[in-house]
Amino acid sequence: MNPAPSLFLVGPMGAGKTTVGRLIAELFRMPFIDLDHEIEAHTGAAVGLIFELEGEAGFRRRESAMLAGLAARHGIVLATGGGAVLDAENRRVLRENGFVIWLDADVDAQLARLARDRQRPLLQAPGRRERLERLARERNPLYAEIADLRLPSSGVGNSSHAAHDLLDLLEARWRRGNPEAA
Numbered sequence: 001m002n003p004a005p006s007l008f009l010v011g012p013m014g015a016g017k018t019t020v021g022r023l024i025a026e027l028f029r030m031p032f033i034d035l036d037h038e039i040e041a042h043t044g045a046a047v048g049l050i051f052e053l054e055g056e057a058g059f060r061r062r063e064s065a066m067l068a069g070l071a072a073r074h075g076i077v078l079a080t081g082g083g084a085v086l087d088a089e090n091r092r093v094l095r096e097n098g099f100v101i102w103l104d105a106d107v108d109a110q111l112a113r114l115a116r117d118r119q120r121p122l123l124q125a126p127g128r129r130e131r132l133e134r135l136a137r138e139r140n141p142l143y144a145e146i147a148d149l150r151l152p153s154s155g156v157g158n159s160s161h162a163a164h165d166l167l168d169l170l171e172a173r174w175r176r177g178n179p180e181a182a
């Protein structure tokens with residue numbers, strides 16, 4: 001039961017786009033694709049190394065090119081990277097090609113979940129809290145601009161619970177949209 005052509009997950013680092021996205025894809029029996037992973041597989045370099053060699057601008061070019069190709073596929077669950085919404089064309093591509101889910105997380109939850117992270121280049125410097133707060137201020141309006149649904153989360157909780165909450169929300173929403181299916 002999935003009338004949406006594709007599900008696109010957007011939101012900040014540590015919100016669960018990759019983890020919850022993979023689970024929701026399993027629950028809906030849809031193929032799961034992770035944008036960061038595809039970029040790494042295509043270039044043969046980790047996100048951190050791409051940032052080091054080409055700067056954030058180089059990474060964003062690769063991200064936009066990869067997103068344009070993947071968003072054209074139908075019936076997928078696509079986990080984007082936290083900064084994919086920065087580009088206006090990316091936002092258009094997401095909005096026009098699928099159902100956009102904003103997985104949100106407060107900064108305390110991000111800090112707890114990513115405390116041991118050494119992969120995300122934007123977090124590899126002191127002042128993580130200030131950095132995450134600034135990113136939230138800049139990006140939240142962009143997530144809000146394209147989201148069809150927002151699922152907030154806090155604490156370190158459990159991604160499996162988050163996936164089931166999302167499943168319930170989506171099914172309730174689709175039943176409302178199509179009373180025949182209720």
Ligand SMILES: Nc1ncnc2c1ncn2[C@@H]1O[C@H](COP(=O)(O)OP(=O)(O)OP(=O)(O)O)[C@@H](O)[C@H]1O
Binds near residue numbers: 013015017157158159
């Ligand atoms: N809803 C949740 N409750 C508890 N823990 C979570 C939740 N979502 C994610 N996590 C944990 O947080 C960590 C980061 O999650 P994940 O990699 O899915 O984030 P992301 O949104 O894909 O981030 P990025 O934008 O950097 O790709 C993982 O260890 C994951 O298990």
Ligand SMILES: O=C(O)C1=C[C@@H](O)[C@@H](O)[C@H](O)C1
Binds near residue numbers: 081120121
């Ligand atoms: O929030 C961001 O800008 C990023 C999030 C990750 O998913 C990666 O795309 C990369 O580390 C940048």
Ligand SMILES: [Mg+2]
Binds near residue numbers: 017019036080081
């Ligand atoms: Mg991810």
